[in-house]
Amino acid sequence: xxxxxxxxxxxxxxxxxxxxxxxxxxxxxxxxxxxxxxxxxxxxxxxxxxxxxxxxxxxxxxxxxxxxxxxxxxxxxxxxxxxxxxxxxxxxxxxxxxxxxxxxxxxxxxxxxxxxxxxxxxxxxxxxxxxxxxxxxxxxxxxxxxxxxxxxxxxxxxxxxxxxxxxxxxxxxxxxxxxxxxxxxxxxxxxxxxxxxxxxxxxxxxxxxxxxxxxxxxxxxxxxxxxxxxxxxxxxxxxxxxxxxxxxxxxxxxxxxxxxxxxxxxxxxxxxxxxxxxxxxxxxxxxxxxxxxxxxxxxxxxxxxxxxxxxxxxxxxxxxxxxxxxxxxxxxxxxxxxxxxxxxxxxxxxxxxxxxxxxxxxxxxxxxxxxxxxxxxxxxxxxxxxxxxxxxxxxxxxxxxxxxxxxxxxxxxxxxxxxxxxxxxxxxxxxxxxxxxxxxxxxxxxxxxxxxxxxxxxxxxxxxxxxxxxxxxxxxxxxxxx
Amino acid sequence: xxxxxxxxxxxxxxxxxxxxxxxxxxxxxxxxxxxxxxxxxxxxxxxxxxxxxxxxxxxxxxxxxxxxxxxxxxxxxxxxxxxxxxxxxxxxxxxxxxxxxxxxxxxxxxxxxxxxxxxxxxxxxxxxxxxxxxxxxxxxxxxxxxxxxxxxxxxxxxxxxxxxxxxxxxxxxxxxxxxxxxxxxxxxxxxxxxxxxxxxxxxxxxxxxxxxxxxxxxxxxxxxxxxxxxxxxxxxxxxxxxxxxxxxxxxxxxxxxxxxxxxxxxxxxxxxxxxxxxxxxxxxxxxxxxxxxxxxxxxxxxxxxxxxxxxxxxxxxxxxxxxxxxxxxxxxxxxxxxxxxxxxxxxxxxxxxxxxxxxxxxxxxxxxxxxxxxxxxxxxxxxxxxxxxxxxxxxxxxxxxxxxxxxxxxxxxxxxxxxxxxxxxxxxxxxxxxxxxxxxxxxxxxxxxxxxxxxxxxxxxxxxxxxxxxxxxxxxxxxxxx
Numbered sequence: 013x014x015x016x017x018x019x020x021x022x023x024x025x026x027x028x029x030x031x032x033x034x035x036x037x038x039x040x041x042x043x044x045x046x047x048x049x050x051x052x053x054x055x056x057x058x059x060x061x062x063x064x065x066x067x068x069x070x071x072x073x074x075x076x077x078x079x080x081x082x083x084x085x086x087x088x089x090x091x092x093x094x095x096x097x098x099x100x101x102x103x104x105x106x107x108x109x110x111x112x113x114x115x116x117x118x119x120x121x122x123x124x125x126x127x128x129x130x131x132x133x134x135x136x137x138x139x140x141x142x143x144x145x146x147x148x149x150x151x152x153x154x155x156x157x158x159x160x161x162x163x164x165x166x167x168x169x170x171x172x173x174x175x176x177x178x179x180x181x182x183x184x185x186x187x188x189x190x191x192x193x194x195x196x197x198x199x200x201x202x203x204x205x206x207x208x209x210x211x212x213x214x215x216x217x218x219x220x221x222x223x224x225x226x227x228x229x230x231x232x233x234x235x236x237x238x239x240x241x242x243x244x245x246x247x248x249x250x251x252x253x254x255x256x257x258x259x260x261x262x263x264x265x266x267x268x269x270x271x272x273x274x275x276x277x278x279x280x281x282x283x284x285x286x287x288x289x290x291x292x293x294x295x296x297x298x299x300x301x302x303x304x305x306x307x308x309x310x311x312x313x314x315x316x317x318x319x320x321x322x323x324x325x326x327x328x329x330x331x332x333x334x335x336x337x338x339x340x341x342x343x344x345x346x347x348x349x350x351x352x353x354x355x356x357x358x359x360x361x362x363x364x365x366x367x368x369x370x371x372x373x374x375x376x377x378x379x380x381x382x383x384x385x386x387x388x389x390x391x392x393x394x395x396x397x398x399x400x401x402x403x404x405x406x407x408x409x410x411x412x413x414x415x416x417x418x419x420x421x422x423x424x425x426x427x428x429x430x431x432x433x434x435x436x437x438x439x440x441x442x443x444x445x446x447x448x449x450x451x452x453x454x455x456x457x458x459x460x461x462x463x464x465x466x467x468x469x470x471x472x473x474x475x476x477x478x479x480x481x482x483x484x485x486x487x488x489x490x491x492x493x494x
Numbered sequence: 495x496x497x498x499x500x501x502x503x504x505x506x507x508x509x510x511x512x513x514x515x516x517x518x519x520x521x522x523x524x525x526x527x528x529x530x531x532x533x534x535x536x537x538x539x540x541x542x543x544x545x546x547x548x549x550x551x552x553x554x555x556x557x558x559x560x561x562x563x564x565x566x567x568x569x570x571x572x573x574x575x576x577x578x579x580x581x582x583x584x585x586x587x588x589x590x591x592x593x594x595x596x597x598x599x600x601x602x603x604x605x606x607x608x609x610x611x612x613x614x615x616x617x618x619x620x621x622x623x624x625x626x627x628x629x630x631x632x633x634x635x636x637x638x639x640x641x642x643x644x645x646x647x648x649x650x651x652x653x654x655x656x657x658x659x660x661x662x663x664x665x666x667x668x669x670x671x672x673x674x675x676x677x678x679x680x681x682x683x684x685x686x687x688x689x690x691x692x693x694x695x696x697x698x699x700x701x702x703x704x705x706x707x708x709x710x711x712x713x714x715x716x717x718x719x720x721x722x723x724x725x726x727x728x729x730x731x732x733x734x735x736x737x738x739x740x741x742x743x744x745x746x747x748x749x750x751x752x753x754x755x756x757x758x759x760x761x762x763x764x765x766x767x768x769x770x771x772x773x774x775x776x777x778x779x780x781x782x783x784x785x786x787x788x789x790x791x792x793x794x795x796x797x798x799x800x801x802x803x804x805x806x807x808x809x810x811x812x813x814x815x816x817x818x819x820x821x822x823x824x825x826x827x828x829x830x831x832x833x834x835x836x837x838x839x840x841x842x843x844x845x846x847x848x849x850x851x852x853x854x855x856x857x858x859x860x861x862x863x864x865x866x867x868x869x870x871x872x873x874x875x876x877x878x879x880x881x882x883x884x885x886x887x888x889x890x891x892x893x894x895x896x897x898x899x900x901x902x903x904x905x906x907x908x909x910x911x912x913x914x915x916x917x918x919x920x921x922x923x924x925x926x927x928x929x930x931x932x933x934x935x936x937x938x939x940x941x942x943x944x945x946x947x948x949x950x951x952x953x954x955x956x957x958x959x960x961x962x963x964x965x966x967x968x969x970x971x972x973x974x975x976x
Contacts, residue, residue, distance in 0.1 A: 024506050031880040038885040049895035223896035252898050256912035260886035296909045300921040306874035306914045334921045339934035341919050343822035347829045392788035398513040403520040404742035413531035414705035416734050427778045430738035432788045437823050439782040439816045452821035
């Protein structure tokens with residue numbers, strides 16, 4: 013059973029038309045008066061050729077030109093998975109979820125340690141096992157025990173073979189991106205197949221404020237040239253990478269993302285893109301990043317509304333938090349982000365399972381907690397059907413005054429499916445809970461992920477394709493000297 | 495500094511006009527064809543005198559008659575606190591919060607035990623100490639070591655003297671309600687003073703489905719006769735006290751609440767009321783109540799919209815959960831209810847701090863977690879000001895490309911107040927967190943409530959009034975034989 017979530021509930025929109033006008037003026041002034049830095053000559057050249065004023069690496073953009081480019085990006089598009097049942101649609105009411113991305117550490121229970129390739133494999137397997145995730149994501153943890161120069165090959169190989177869902181490409185360098193595209197071409201039967209329908213989506217972060225770095229741009233050039241979607245994401249921790257007011261961060265986010273999207277269209281007109289947002293704030297006492305904050309939730313809701321205003325699919329949210337363990341703080345901060353993610357109808361959600369400690373840690377128990385949150389929210393954001401029949405008048409006639417509905421015919425016919433069934437949450441009373449070992453949610457989550465790994469089955473893959481992938485990895489590893 | 499929260503953010507409304515029409519027909523059919531049972535002859539007589547058809551204890555209500563009575567209830571009203579700065583307004587965009595209500599047990603850390611009068615006092619003190627709570631509520635825990643017949647006197651005395659906020663009346667019986675009114679009259683300088691502006695609000699639960707019990711009705715008669723507001727609350731755990739479909743539960747909730755509100759208006763036309771909702775579901779496997787479920791969140795959002803449709807202030811929500819400890823489940827289930835509470839703009843929120851274990855436990859650590867959630871949500875539901883100035887263009891000019899805003903003039907001028915400052919949440923990095931003892935959120939909450947109790951100061955009260963309250967309690971305790 014596969015589950016692609018389509019959120020047809022109302023959007024929660026908090027920006028007035030006037031506010032949108034102010035923010036629209038804001039990014040226009042930034043890109044035209046301050047400009048955006050692109051640390052790659054080929055990028056600057058593309059803008060210059062298109063008539064934009066450049067000064068060294070800084071491009072001063074005409075806002076109307078930016079919007080003309082943005083208009084070339086598709087409002088919605090598909091990404092194919094090697095199992096066609098797992099292909100996804102990006103945009104509209106569709107919500108696509110991937111797991112945590114980029115963590116150098118893992119936590120299992122009370123142990124926090126360097127992440128390994130084995131962790132990477134296990135987290136891929138868990139991502140494959142839960143239908144709430146449409147993707148393991150990309151760097152689901154950093155496999156520190158694999159050689160640095162070639163570990164992107166190990167990661168893409170694992171994502172392509174241990175899951176049959178969509179995955180994210182490596183963005184450390186242009187050559188890494190080229191390897192990702194080559195391996196994805198093998199998996200899908202050639203580059204033409206993935207140019208026809210994209211098969212890998214990649215995260216391109218801005219070095220905010222207002223600077224796109226060379227290596228990320230190298231990767232963007234590879235992916236866009238191949239027609240593979242990129243998530244162009246300003247990386248904004250207010251107070252550090254942006255001013256401390258939310259409106260200023262939103263205007264900056266528009267300036268950076270729209271400039272990056274314009275570049276994508278110059279590289280290859282019509283290239284699919286996702287308007288990215290990673291927007292929170294630092295703790296002004298410690299300088300540490302804060303997640304699950306009120307400011308980030310407000311920013312998230314506004315971002316969704318702005319992306320729709322400019323006709324772009326968008327990324328926000330996830331199960332973000334600053335906590336060190338899978339405790340109450342981890343849970344409430346994550347939901348403080350995930351619930352607005354659903355209210356905003358986010359199209360592409362990274363970090364939706366397993367994120368802990370400001371993203372430094374991929375946590376197995378937190379992974380299970382987040383899956384429970386996604387399961388609950390998917391039910392919560394499914395429209396009610398309110399019809400005469402749903403009122404169950406007959407049940408009221410049957411039960412009358414002061415009775416109970418446990419044995420009513422209406423109840424008996426529906427008891428298996430009428431309510432959300434939890435994966436992790438317990439309703440056991442105190443005595444039963446004690447008999448079951450007195451385990452809190454994190455302890456129970458520990459049992460659940462281990463059982464899920466036990467039951468994991470590798471999705472089938474054609475032997476010839478697997479051999480070709482293996483050969484590619486072996487050859488490139490030799491070339492890279494690892 | 496006192497904080498009354500006014501929620502001027504948009505409401506999140508999910509019912510279509512057609513859906514409201516279906517639900518409106520639903521309650522009309524229930525009250526007219528099945529009727530509502532009132533287990534108190536005086537109540538049945540009032541309905542009969544007003545022209546409604548009665549059969550024993552069952553009253554068959556004309557829906558138009560019900561709405562005529564409902565229209566007599568004020569849309570908004572005030573409740574005075576003995577400290578005028580703590581008086582509240584009920585209705586409109588105002589949100590009033592009270593702590594957990596009715597728990598026989600308490601939990602502090604790993605210890606779960608019978609609640610005592612000392613716990614009652616301590617929880618009153620904590621409620622007084624946090625401005626996020628407008629009230630300790632009423633039965634903030636059950637003081638099991640106080641004599642059963644007179645413990646309501648101990649509770650009202652504590653609420654009236656250890657806090658200077660509004661409080662809730664005892665509803666165990668008519669005489670207990672009369673004692674509450676008598677003590678409140680002493681506190682406010684006579685019954686005329688509290689009839690002019692009400693000073694105590696009381697929870698009247700329906701014995702759902704469709705039955706109002708005698709002792710609750712006795713209490714309602716006392717309070718309504720004195721012009722004190724009552725929160726008329728269907729008690730709906732879908733699957734037990736209502737059918738298993740949300741629309742059926744919503745129609746039943748309307749039938750029960752509107753019938754109870756009609757009675758209030760027959761007792762005293764114009765008596766202030768609050769449309770109450772306590773709506774969740776049972777776990778169909780175990781029969782235990784479930785809280786923080788998707789179904790309860792959906793029901794909550796719908797309830798707010800329906801209460802507004804009938805022009806009534808309403809109660810929903812709180813920090814509800816089924817967890818046994820102050821763990822991740824406690825946190826996410828609570829927020830799964832509290833965030834929709836803000837989205838719905840609930841006017842009167844019970845159980846907003848300290849609720850654990852399906853309401854069986856008042857938990858000190860959970861109290862602190864909930865205060866943190868309220869603090870965050872109050873910031874999150876404060877409208878953004880988006881102006882030209884808020885865009886901080888000067889900061890962008892100052893910082894330019896790839897720099898940081900930590901030392902920018904715009905940041906320096908705002909760093910103390912620009913972001914939410916947590917009470918409980920930690921952003922400490924791993925090493926610092928370890929040095930600080932490696933404490934999870936529940937551990938830190940334990941330190942916070944103890945420190946807050948240490949710092950508690952009793953609000954001033956006129957000696958003569960205190961003496962009169964003491965005398966009243968002593969006399970009534972003798973009369974009750976305790």
